[in-house]
Amino acid sequence: MYTCPLCNESDIQFYWEDKxxxxxxxxxxxxxxxxxxxxxxSEQEKAIYDQHENSPNDEGYRRFLSRIADPLGERIGENKHGLDFGCGPGPxxxxMMREQGHLVDLFDLYYYPEIEVLDNRYDFVTATEVIEHLYQPNEVWQQWLKLLKxxxxxxxxxxxxxxxxxxSTWHYKNDQTHVLFFSRATFEYLAERDNLELEFIGNDVILLRKSNHEST
Incomplete structure (x- = not known):
């Protein structure tokens, strides 16, 4: 009846149900x-996104994002070209990555729908609090892999x-725009399937590196 929206397998089982x-x-x-x-x-989804207040000048929000900006910056080197995918209205x-000296393009389905940037190849791609919202995660995942040099x-x-x-008591599932929930096992599956180096940092930062031998 169902197939997995990420790997297209059909062995799907009931996991949990709430009201x-x-x-x-x-x-x-x-x-x-x-x-x-x-x-x-999509209209209901955007109405919720429009209520978010994630200002680039909010020190608390910058501290939150530093959990990915700092370790990523340590790994990519200097003067790189990146894409912030799903950047939202306040990128x-x-x-923060520009402050490190990098050139960063923006893409967001609702707020920065600049589809021409999706034809580029990048030294890094970021997607913070994005992947749990995707209705077609396999399509977007493959798109990300093509964007990476x-x-x-x-x-x-x-x-x-x-x-x-x-x-069962996780607040994260209560956000109705969250439709996918990944585990370490999910990212380990993707890393093995797609020949990616994988590193978990803390409880919510995942870094993956494309093989140097990838020809596409």
Missing amino acids: RRQYLQCQCCKLVFVEPSQRLS ALAM PGAWLGLMTKLVRDVEAF
């Missing part, structure tokens, strides 16, 4: 996802699923 939504889990890549018919419309991470870095931030018990 608003049902959650399923792929037994191949371990992705937990909202039953597709229970997703918001704070892009500003050989040896380039993909930097992600998302909260990780631990187990059903923790999930």
Whole structure:
């Protein structure tokens, strides 16, 4: 009946249910996802995003983003060209990476729909608090891999699923724009499948590096 939106496998099992939504889990890549018919419309989704207040000048928000900006900056070297994918209306991470001396392009489906940047190749791509919102994660994942030069870095931030018990009281699932929930096992599956180096930093930062021998 269902196929996994990330790996397209069909071994899907019930995971959890609350008053608003049902959650399923792929037994191949371990992705937990909202039953597709229970997703918001794009209009409903954007209305929630419009309420977010993530200013590039907010020191608290900058501290939050430093958890990815600092380790990524240590790994990519100097004067690199990157893309902040899903940057939102206030692209704070892009500003922070620019302050490190990098050139950073912006893309956001709702706020910076500059599709021409998706034809470029980058030294790094960031997506902070993005991957849990995707309705077509496999398509976007493949797009990210094509955006990366050989040896380039993909930097992600998302909260990780631990187990059903923790999930049942997890605030992160209560945001109706969150429709995908990744675990360490999910990223380990993707890294092995796509020949990526993988590093977890803290509880919600994931760094992946494309092989230097990748020809595409």
